[in-house]
Amino acid sequence: MKSKIMNLTDAVREIPDGAEIAFGGFAITRSPIAFFNELIRQGKKDLIVYQDVVCMGTDMLVGSGAVKRLSYGGGSLDRFGRVERINDAYEKGTIDAREFSGLSIAYRFLAGSLGIPFIPTKILLGTAMIENLQKKNDDSLMISSSPFDDGEKLVLLKSLQPDYAVIHAPYADEKGNVMIDGPVWDLEMGKAAKKLYVTVDQIVSNEFVKSHPEKVTIPNIYVHGIIEVPYGAYPTAVYKMYDYDGDMLTKYAKCNKKQEEFDEFLKYYVLGTKDHDEFLEKCGGVKMLSKIKADPVYGYSKNWGDADEQH
Amino acid sequence: MNSTDFTTNELMAVTASRMLEDGQNIVVGLGLPQVATLLAKNSHAPNLNIIYEIGVVNPESVDTGVGIADPRLWYRSEYFTSFVGSLGSVLHRGLVDVGFLGGLQIDKFGNINSTGIYEKDRFRHINGSGGAADIASYSKKVFAIAKHQNRKIVELVDFITTVGYLKGGTSREDTGLPKCKDIRIITNLCVMNFNNEAREMQVESIHPGVTREQIKENTGFDIKFDMDVKITDLPDEKEIYLLRNVIDPKKIYI
Numbered sequence: 264m265k266s267k268i269m270n271l272t273d274a275v276r277e278i279p280d281g282a283e284i285a286f287g288g289f290a291i292t293r294s295p296i297a298f299f300n301e302l303i304r305q306g307k308k309d310l311i312v313y314q315d316v317v318c319m320g321t322d323m324l325v326g327s328g329a330v331k332r333l334s335y336g337g338g339s340l341d342r343f344g345r346v347e348r349i350n351d352a353y354e355k356g357t358i359d360a361r362e363f364s365g366l367s368i369a370y371r372f373l374a375g376s377l378g379i380p381f382i383p384t385k386i387l388l389g390t391a392m393i394e395n396l397q398k399k400n401d402d403s404l405m406i407s408s409s410p411f412d413d414g415e416k417l418v419l420l421k422s423l424q425p426d427y428a429v430i431h432a433p434y435a436d437e438k439g440n441v442m443i444d445g446p447v448w449d450l451e452m453g454k455a456a457k458k459l460y461v462t463v464d465q466i467v468s469n470e471f472v473k474s475h476p477e478k479v480t481i482p483n484i485y486v487h488g489i490i491e492v493p494y495g496a497y498p499t500a501v502y503k504m505y506d507y508d509g510d511m512l513t514k515y516a517k518c519n520k521k522q523e524e525f526d527e528f529l530k531y532y533v534l535g536t537k538d539h540d541e542f543l544e545k546c547g548g549v550k551m552l553s554k555i556k557a558d559p560v561y562g563y564s565k566n567w568g569d570a571d572e573q574h
Numbered sequence: 575m576n577s578t579d580f581t582t583n584e585l586m587a588v589t590a591s592r593m594l595e596d597g598q599n600i601v602v603g604l605g606l607p608q609v610a611t612l613l614a615k616n617s618h619a620p621n622l623n624i625i626y627e628i629g630v631v632n633p634e635s636v637d638t639g640v641g642i643a644d645p646r647l648w649y650r651s652e653y654f655t656s657f658v659g660s661l662g663s664v665l666h667r668g669l670v671d672v673g674f675l676g677g678l679q680i681d682k683f684g685n686i687n688s689t690g691i692y693e694k695d696r697f698r699h700i701n702g703s704g705g706a707a708d709i710a711s712y713s714k715k716v717f718a719i720a721k722h723q724n725r726k727i728v729e730l731v732d733f734i735t736t737v738g739y740l741k742g743g744t745s746r747e748d749t750g751l752p753k754c755k756d757i758r759i760i761t762n763l764c765v766m767n768f769n770n771e772a773r774e775m776q777v778e779s780i781h782p783g784v785t786r787e788q789i790k791e792n793t794g795f796d797i798k799f800d801m802d803v804k805i806t807d808l809p810d811e812k813e814i815y816l817l818r819n820v821i822d823p824k825k826i827y828i
Contacts, residue, residue, distance in 0.1 A: 289628060290643035315657055316704050337689070337702020341641025350690075350699040362689070364707035365627060366666065369657040384666065386708050389737040389749045391689070406750075416750025445648055446629030448657040502645045563637075563645040 264469065267439040269488040271539070274460050275301040278427055281309040281331070285372070285423075285456060287430035287449030288318035288499065290341045291507045295431040295462050296320050297495040297539040303327045304533060313425055314338075315368045315448060319499055319515065322346040323533070326525045330358050334403070336365035343509075344516025348525060361401055362392050367420055369448070371403060374422035375455030383409070383417040393418070428456030430481075431496040433504045435461055436469045439486030440479045445502035445562065447480050458487040462495040464504050492539050494552060506555040506564035511546055575808050582762045583828050584817055585781060586719055587613055588809035590674075590760045593717060598671035599623045599664065601709050604641060605827055606719045607674035612821045613813060625664055627705035629655040638826050661705050665712045668752075673713030675706055679731045680720055682775050682795055684738025684757040684768050686710065687731035703735050710736030715756040722761035727775075728794035739773035746773070763789050765806060766797075779804040 275298065278284060288294035299320030302310075309331040314321055317338035324330055326348030333352075339345050353360040370382045387393040387404070396404060402421065409415035430449050434442040441453075441461050453459050461481070466489065472479060498511035518528040536542045543552065558565045580588075583606065590610035594600065596619040602611045603626075615622045625631050626642045631653035639646035648654070655663075664670060677686035678700060688706050690699040710716055716738070720726055738757055739746045747753060758778075759766040765779045776798040777789060782805055790797060822828045 290641055292643040292645065335702070337704050339641070339701045341639075341643055343640060345700065353699045354696060362702055364703040365657060365705040366661040366708035370662070373658050373662070385751055386666070386711050388711065388751050389734065389740050389746065390703075390707055391734045392703065392707065445645065446654045446656065448629050450656045451658050500643075500645055502648065506645070557645075561637075561645075561649055565637075 264438060266437045267483065267486055267489045268437050268466065269490050271297060271301050271462070271490050271492055274488050274490050275305050277458075278302065278307060280307055281311070283311040283313070283426045285313040285425040285428040285452050286318070286321060287428075287452060288320060288496070289316050289448055290318055290339060291343065291512060292500045292502070293431045293496050294318035294320040294499040295429045295495065296497060296499060297492040298429045298431075298460065298462050298490075299324050300533045300539065300542060302329060303529065313368065313423065315365045315452070317346055317349060319512070322348045322519060323529070325349045325352050325358060326519065326522070327529060332359040332361065334361040334363060334368065336363050336368050340512060340516050343512040344519070347519045351522070359399075361396060361399060363387070363396070364390075364392065367404075369451055370420050371423035372451040372455040374420065375424040376451045379422060381419045381421050383419055385416075385418065387418050388416070424455050424457055427458050427460070428452055429460045429462070431462045431501065433464050433501050434467045435463045435486070435489045436467055436472045437489065438469055439483030439489050440469070440472045441481040441486065442467075442472070442475070442478045443480045450480060453481045454485050456485070459485050460488045460490060461486055462490045462492045464493050464495060464501060466491045494543055495539060497543060497552070498546065500563065503557050503559065503562045505552070505557050508546070508551065508555055575811055575814070580809050580814050581828065582781070584814060585806065585809060586760050586762060587817060587828065588813045589765060589806055590717060590719060591617070591813070592807070593758060594619050594622060594672060597621045599625060599669050600672045600674060601625045601627065601665060601670050601705070601713065602674040603676060604639070605676055607676060607717070609817070609822055609827050610719070611674060613816055616816050616820060617813060625660055625670070627657065627661050627709070629657060629660045631655070631660070638824060657705075661708050665708060668712065670709070670713045672715045672717055673709035675709060675716060675718045675736065677706070677718060677720065677736070679726055679728050680718060680759055681728050681731045681738070683740060683742045683773055684716070684759070684775065685731050685734045685740065686718060686736040686738065687733045688735045689733040692732050697732070706736045710738070712752055714754070715758070716754060717758045717760065719760045722763040722789070722792045724792050724794040727761070727792070739768055742773040743771065763792060767800075774798060776800045777803055779806040781806045782808065
């Protein structure tokens with residue numbers, strides 16, 4: 264059996280400066296933080312980034328100065344706060360921020376995953392997003408009329424097959440069959456990418472996959488590399504594995520308001536650690552991680568990290 | 575029920591809840607829209623399908639989440655899918671009856687801004703669309719809950735994130751967008767609709783104890799009143815009981 268297992272450092276070395284790269288993750292859940300941190304440690308530059316709805320890691324990547332262009336459908340850190348490094352870069356024009364809606368980016372990935380050139384739709388018509396994209400001569404969409412002569416006005420969203428993509432999942436086998444519990448908003452992106460890297464909390468046997476084939480959300484056909492990083496999405500949540508760390512997210516949402524404070528955060532937690540294990544140690548280590556373990560029935564921690572206790 | 579026996583938030587939630595009909599498919603976000611939808615499901619509309627854009631259908635949460643990406647919100651769901659599975663195969667497919675939104679600003683023609691605000695000489699970026707733009711384009715009806723302040727209910731939004739009736743009249747259809755049957759805005763002062771030829775915001779009902787002057791003062795343009803403007807119906811005891819004891823016992827939103 265050909266193994267797709269890689270280590271994180273080598274996987275990230277494969278991503279060149281200026282690469283076109285898409286990310287999974289949504290706000291405070293399944294953000295591939297370990298991969299984002301390693302991209303930052305390796306000092307990547309000029310990345311062209313795509314994401315339906317951005318997450319904590321994307322905000323860190325933009326704040327670190329690694330991103331040249333970001334095409335995204337907006338996003339936040341939910342009630343913890345905003346993606347202020349992205350907002351700041353948008354306002355100051357330090358990145359080329361191109362704002363879409365969530366579905367329009369997802370449709371571009373869907374077209375990519377189906378191998379069709381574009382998807383006709385009516386989303387974005389009349390919005391300020393389409394106006395701004397046209398001002399920037401963005402080549403990912405055009406307004407057209409239906410070829411079926413029914414007078415329908417349409418937006419054609421161009422297919423997107425990003426060179427690289429990264430998702431975090433709870434499980435995969437070494438062949439690259441990926442299992443994700445809960446909603447899978449990043450499925451189409453994973454299937455569209457030319458090289459998909461999946462960081463997983465745990466590698467399971469192919470025997471386990473064969474006894475639960477219905478649980479495979481992304482089969483190995485699409486996968487380039489599987490990277491085992493326990494708690495690889497920390498401090499964001501992985502459904503049925505571990506909860507988000509509310510204290511850490513609160514701290515981040517405070518630091519990301521100002522570049523200087525964000526830089527301090529980055530220096531201490533990311534640039535000041537050699538890998539994800541050290542990062543987890545600095546965040547509180549095993550003692551902290553045992554508190555955020557998910558309850559198998561609820562899928563999140565019932566004792567700690569509860570939003571109700573924080574507010 | 576006496577008008578001193580409930581809060582303004584409770585009245586807003588009840589008013590919005592009564593606009594939902596049993597059997598409808600609703601795409602909803604967190605906050606008061608979710609509270610209103612859950613109230614409807616627990617009272618007159620047990621067969622509502624509640625859809626969250628992240629790909630979660632009909633959950634029954636027992637702990638309050640911080641957002642739709644919080645697994646607390648996904649507890650006891652009936653279906654997990656993708657963005658394309660929810661906003662594509664359900665919304666874009668034409669199966670969503672009501673899209674329930676919030677926003678930073680709402681304008682005279684029902685356009686909503688959830689992206690950012692002009693402050694002096696700069697544009698302050700806040701959140702952006704997420705699925706909101708998609709929801710406003712393809713839902714048969716759009717409801718929104720907002721605070722009634724003259725910087726929030728405005729002549730023209732700073733940024734059209736989600737489309738209403740654009741510039742009024744037939745401009746929405748002329749742009750090529752699907753028709754929207756109804757837009758309703760529920761605020762702490764009144765309920766507004768756009769059921770006139772110009773597709774311009776008008777007051778449909780005024781909450782008990784609120785004056786026309788108060789509404790005018792807190793609106794960023796010269797607001798119209800419907801010919802037969804009503805007083806908003808009062809909540810009943812069962813609805814208030816459900817809100818306080820079943821839907822939001824920890825009083826996060828109410």
